[in-house]
Amino acid sequence: MQCEAVGEFMSESLLKEVRDKFYYVNWSPHDGQRIFLDNASGSLRLKEMVQRVERELSLPDQLGRATSGSKHAGQVKSRGEYDVRLFLGVDGGVVMPAQSATAAAFRVVEEAVANFRGSNVVTTALEHPCIYDSTQIFARMYGKEWRVAPFDVRTGRVPVQSVVDIVDKETSVLAIIHGSNVTGAYNDIGAIVTQARKKNPDLCIIVDGVQYAPHAPVDLTEIRPDAYIIGCYKSFAKKGIAFAWLSDRFAAIPHRKLIGKKPHEWELGSMDQADFAAWSSVVDYWCWLGSHFTKSSDRRSQLVAGMKAAERHETALLERLMYGTPQRRGLRSLTGVTAYCVDDGLSERACLVSFNLANMPAPAAVDAYVSRGIAISARVSDAYSRHILERIRVDSVVRLSACHYTSPEEIDAFLDVTEDLIKTR
Incomplete structure (x- = not known):
């Protein structure tokens, strides 16, 4: 089976430069040489990010003081907030830091459900539990109906109409994932927002962009949500920090804050400027990469490129993973491999595939891959994935998730190991 080619590899020389900017790209201090295909669990870390964070963490001066060091901390924080907006393609709004994307989602969802008028809350069956659970919990807490739009198990996407069908004049909040961490598919957020707001112009819309953000450019001026959430450790930075961008309308609603703070203040407690420096390092990296594809000196243009x-x-x-090369078969052609939710082609999705090997439970398959030098993970029927796997009608899946620093040769090696595992069963 062949596919229409829509991708394009970076040059070997540029890919080598890219890989050199990350720690542990082809080995682990614990496991030695390996191929890293578990990016959806957490990406590799940028070397410059780690070094910049270390420098900032070593500085003693705190925000809001009279010293030069304090002023430096403020500048680093301000630039980090600016770089969140730059990354998202938006000028205004409020940047809310949080300990994690899940913490950000729970806070944003609760404030939205509590404050936006309406008697029901809408989400989808494809959500990460930070949205799936929080919408259910707070809908119940605030006496609202919880509605769930199904996803298409053939494609791993939520059809626009399945969301629009359950939005009405009484919907207060719609919360939806941009890219799935289980199926790899991207939802058409722009169309969903447009059509949902035709039915309810006052609807509050929250988008979980954690899995989408490391893989494709985001432009909030096009999709126009009220809140957009990103998780930094999925995007080459570090754990312990995530951001939610809030529209001016959202930021103005009553919310938890210190009484003496300004109305649009959403930060609770003092943040470490190192967290903001981490994100600026990510944006600087994207601009560096983009400078190889555009002559523009504008940072947003570079980032998008x-x-x-x-x-x-x-x-x-x-494409290589699914359809192989003249020398080896891809997952589509390997007898004994079942790949899920990829029936509509390869466009508008990350290089993330959930699959199973015949007669081998996913956790056992993961162990076999790891023993052969391939870092990969399983999704099982737990608090994170049960509601999605139930709809696919499986108990567990092996999840491969690559990134732009993954080489074609690493995909080839994975396919060779996969064929070997099938033959040895």
């Missing part, structure tokens, strides 16, 4: 190049590279990886 870099992310589009990464997206093309990942699509080429996905």
Whole structure:
């Protein structure tokens, strides 16, 4: 089976430069040489990010003081907030830091359900539990109906109409994932927002962009949500920090804050400027990569160019993974492999595939891959994935998730190991 080529690999020389900017790209201090195909669990870390965070963490001066060091901390924080907006393609709004994307989602969802008028809350069956659970919990807490739009098990996407059908004039909040961490598919957020707001212009819309953000450019001026959430450790930075961008309308609602703070203040407690420096390092990296694809000196233009190049590279990886090469078969052609939710082609999705090997439970398959030098993970029927796997009608899946620093040769090696595992069963 062949596919229409829509991806494009980065040059070997540029890919080598990219890989050199990350720690542990092809080995682990614990396991030695390995191929890293578990990016959806947490990406590799940028070397410059780690070094910049270390520098900032060593500084003693705190925000809001009279010293030069304090002023420096404020500048680093301000630039980090600016870089969140730059990354999202938006000028205004409020940047809310949080300990994690889940913490950000729970806070944003609760404030939205509590404050926006309406008697029901809408989400989808494809959500990460930070949205799936929080919408259910707070709908119940505030006496509202919880509605769930189904996803298409053939494609791993939520059809626009399945969301629009359950939105009405009484819907207060719609919370939806941009890219799935189980199926790899991207939802058409722009169309969903547009059509949902035709039915209810006052609807509050929250988008979980954690899995989408590392793989393709985001432009909030196009999709126009009220809140958009990103998790930094999925995007080459570090754990312990995530951001939610809030529209001016959202930021103005009553919310938990110190009484003496300004009305649009959403930060609770003092944040470490190192967290903001971490994110600026990510944006600087994307601009560096983009400078190889555009002559523009504008940082947003560079960032978008870099992310589009990464997206093309990942699509080429996905093509190779699914359809193979003249020398080896891809997952589509391997007898004994079942790949889920990829029936509509390879466009508009990350290089993330959930699959199973015949007669081998997913956890056992993961152990077999790891023993052969491939870092990969399983999704099982637990608090994170049960509601999605139930709809696919499986108890567990093996999840491969690549990134733009993954090489074609690493995909080839994975396919060779997969064929060997099938033969030895």
